[in-house]
Amino acid sequence: MTIDQAQPTRRGALATFGAGVALAAAGPSLALTPALAAVPPATKQAPAFYRNKVGDIQLTIVNDGARTMPLPDTFVRNVTKAEVESALGAAYVPTGKLTVPYNPILLNSGGKLALVDTGNGQGDAKGEVGHLLPNLAAAGIDPKQLDMVIITHFHGDHILGLRMADGSLTFPNAEVKVPAAEWAFWMNDENMAKAPDAMKGAFALVRRIFKDLGDRLTPYEMDKDLLPGVTPFATVGHTPGHTSLAIQSGNERLLLQADVTNIPALFLRNPGWHVMFDMDAQKAEETRRRFYDRASADKVLVAGFHFPFPALGHVEKDGANNFRLVPVAWNPVL
Amino acid sequence: MTIDQAQPTRRGALATFGAGVALAAAGPSLALTPALAAVPPATKQAPAFYRNKVGDIQLTIVNDGARTMPLPDTFVRNVTKAEVESALGAAYVPTGKLTVPYNPILLNSGGKLALVDTGNGQGDAKGEVGHLLPNLAAAGIDPKQLDMVIITHFHGDHILGLRMADGSLTFPNAEVKVPAAEWAFWMNDENMAKAPDAMKGAFALVRRIFKDLGDRLTPYEMDKDLLPGVTPFATVGHTPGHTSLAIQSGNERLLLQADVTNIPALFLRNPGWHVMFDMDAQKAEETRRRFYDRASADKVLVAGFHFPFPALGHVEKDGANNFRLVPVAWNPVL
Numbered sequence: 001m002t003i004d005q006a007q008p009t010r011r012g013a014l015a016t017f018g019a020g021v022a023l024a025a026a027g028p029s030l031a032l033t034p035a036l037a038a039v040p041p042a043t044k045q046a047p048a049f050y051r052n053k054v055g056d057i058q059l060t061i062v063n064d065g066a067r068t069m070p071l072p073d074t075f076v077r078n079v080t081k082a083e084v085e086s087a088l089g090a091a092y093v094p095t096g097k098l099t100v101p102y103n104p105i106l107l108n109s110g111g112k113l114a115l116v117d118t119g120n121g122q123g124d125a126k127g128e129v130g131h132l133l134p135n136l137a138a139a140g141i142d143p144k145q146l147d148m149v150i151i152t153h154f155h156g157d158h159i160l161g162l163r164m165a166d167g168s169l170t171f172p173n174a175e176v177k178v179p180a181a182e183w184a185f186w187m188n189d190e191n192m193a194k195a196p197d198a199m200k201g202a203f204a205l206v207r208r209i210f211k212d213l214g215d216r217l218t219p220y221e222m223d224k225d226l227l228p229g230v231t232p233f234a235t236v237g238h239t240p241g242h243t244s245l246a247i248q249s250g251n252e253r254l255l256l257q258a259d260v261t262n263i264p265a266l267f268l269r270n271p272g273w274h275v276m277f278d279m280d281a282q283k284a285e286e287t288r289r290r291f292y293d294r295a296s297a298d299k300v301l302v303a304g305f306h307f308p309f310p311a312l313g314h315v316e317k318d319g320a321n322n323f324r325l326v327p328v329a330w331n332p333v334l
Numbered sequence: 335m336t337i338d339q340a341q342p343t344r345r346g347a348l349a350t351f352g353a354g355v356a357l358a359a360a361g362p363s364l365a366l367t368p369a370l371a372a373v374p375p376a377t378k379q380a381p382a383f384y385r386n387k388v389g390d391i392q393l394t395i396v397n398d399g400a401r402t403m404p405l406p407d408t409f410v411r412n413v414t415k416a417e418v419e420s421a422l423g424a425a426y427v428p429t430g431k432l433t434v435p436y437n438p439i440l441l442n443s444g445g446k447l448a449l450v451d452t453g454n455g456q457g458d459a460k461g462e463v464g465h466l467l468p469n470l471a472a473a474g475i476d477p478k479q480l481d482m483v484i485i486t487h488f489h490g491d492h493i494l495g496l497r498m499a500d501g502s503l504t505f506p507n508a509e510v511k512v513p514a515a516e517w518a519f520w521m522n523d524e525n526m527a528k529a530p531d532a533m534k535g536a537f538a539l540v541r542r543i544f545k546d547l548g549d550r551l552t553p554y555e556m557d558k559d560l561l562p563g564v565t566p567f568a569t570v571g572h573t574p575g576h577t578s579l580a581i582q583s584g585n586e587r588l589l590l591q592a593d594v595t596n597i598p599a600l601f602l603r604n605p606g607w608h609v610m611f612d613m614d615a616q617k618a619e620e621t622r623r624r625f626y627d628r629a630s631a632d633k634v635l636v637a638g639f640h641f642p643f644p645a646l647g648h649v650e651k652d653g654a655n656n657f658r659l660v661p662v663a664w665n666p667v668l
Contacts, residue, residue, distance in 0.1 A: 329642035
């Protein structure tokens with residue numbers, strides 16, 4: 001039987017192809033090694049952190065886990081659920097559900113440690129998320145060592161990790177930098193009062209997380225370095241103050257996009273699709289197209305919070321209006 | 335300044351784009367957190383192992399490192415070096431050098447542990463390779479626990495890890511399964527005598543590694559399961575007895591290709607290219623095209639020894655005669 005005749009799901013159906021060599025067995029056929037005890041399958045995935053350098057700046061992508069949920073009917077507001085399922089299938093993932101990973105990034109610039117976004121915190125009973133602290137520990141980092149937390153925007157999966165389950169600060173020695181425009185929007189009582197009921201919880205969450213931070217919290221402006229080589233720039237639409245970071249050292253550069261897109265297989269492939277989380281869908285689409293037009297033209301490495309770990313890749317055009325993520329090749333040595 | 339005006343390598347050139355939100359700062363601007371000691375950059379990459387399930391069979395991809403070398407003039411025998419450099423550039427990697435990763439795979443089928451291929455062994459002074467044992471340890475595996483080593487073919491990067499630097503067996507309790515056709519070719523004294531001088535070392539290496547294995551070594555035939563759900567099939571050309579494995583459990587299936595191709599960005603993109611390591615280039619190309627025609631039609635997950643870690647992906651057509659690897663999305667939970 002050859003591979004060309006094989007049924008994809010039938011056992012034993014793959015046999016010789018590209019053959020033509022006589023199978024002359026030689027040597028003894030009986031193995032006398034001892035029978036070992038059965039080994040149960042492992043129940044834990046490998047720790048998920050990954051280091052990458054941009055000139056003198058070291059990045060460590062530290063995964064916080066991934067959530068799998070039934071595909072919401074309106075996950076993409078402006079296309080049918082069937083179209084979303086078709087795009088998932090084309091990306092070789094199950095079509096009836098959705099897996100969204102979360103990837104905070106630790107920066108070491110000039111000996112200062114800054115974590116960009118904080119993940120979902122410690123409250124997940126299912127164990128799908130809340131991996132940030134164990135993965136930081138696997139990378140040899142104590143939360144007390146952090147000098148700074150940089151927040152890109154105020155959605156829960158980016159800010160919840162600032163607090164432990166008991167409300168104490170996860171990174172007790174870190175100052176917290178938040179985009180000034182994002183701060184202005186969410187802390188405005190008028191915006192909260194006029195928000196639809198479904199959004200009031202988000203306003204309350206922001207106030208709970210940032211409460212009593214006092215001097216630790218500083219709103220930051222665009223185009224002013226947060227650390228040497230770490231420059232924020234506005235990528236609004238997803239939220240009113242959504243911010244990305246340009247990381248540059250020497251001649252090396254990386255764009256940390258945060259949530260310019262969610263899952264690449266859906267929204268790089270289809271930058272015109274409006275994910276349910278985009279607060280201003282039109283503006284988010286404009287931002288997305290300009291971001292990826294530029295990133296693909298410059299062939300610059302992009303880090304995405306919701307890209308599959310290690311969440312780094314190059315963006316290239318696929319036809320006139322679509323894009324594709326080419327994940328970075330894992331480098332086992334620094 | 336907007337992203338559209340920015341120079342790709344100029345610092346501070348990325349500023350507001352997609353803007354339109356007033357930057358109203360609020361809250362205190364002075365951070366009074368303590369100054370922490372400078373943290374030096376980490377000098378070690380994360381451990382590289384990754385677990386994946388195929389039905390009831392658990393796979394753990396265990397990286398042995400990667401070698402980076404100047405791009406050989408004849409790395410691809412039938413195209414110019416400039417064409418190879420162009421393909422590397424199109425894959426966003428440096429064009430003057432070549433990085434080749436090595437990914438043995440541990441299988442747990444029915445409580446039996448089998449390692450497929452063994453990597454480069456412990457003799458690398460530069461530390462680029464020889465990561466298999468530390469990565470196995472990180473995955474909680476003691477080499478004594480292995481029941482079986484399955485070899486796909488007899489090139490050094492697949493068999494050297496069978497022995498420690500002192501010549502002792504790395505996996506003292508494992509039986510060693512080798513393809514009967516591969517064994518017949520390399521152990522044949524006539525083949526060794528008529529081999530070109532450049533290949534005599536490879537024959538000597540095979541004899542040194544497999545010497546005195548006695549009852550531990552068993553040549554295996556195609557289409558006979560090595561473990562439940564683990565079926566070898568011939569994919570010759572790269573070497574005379576080169577073998578791949580079909581892994582199947584329930585309705586899930588994976589093809590462990592070994593060296594049907596080397597680096598995907600070169601040889602999936604260009605299946606007609608002949609890597610310098612293919613012993614029968616025409617046969618290797620035929621095997622490659624048939625393997626990927628089938629793998630892409632079936633949308634089956636493929637593991638490649640020289641794919642970037644975690645070395646798993648789907649193969650899809652890109653035009654009539656070329657292919658593309660779509661790496662699997664990292665799953666942080668089992």
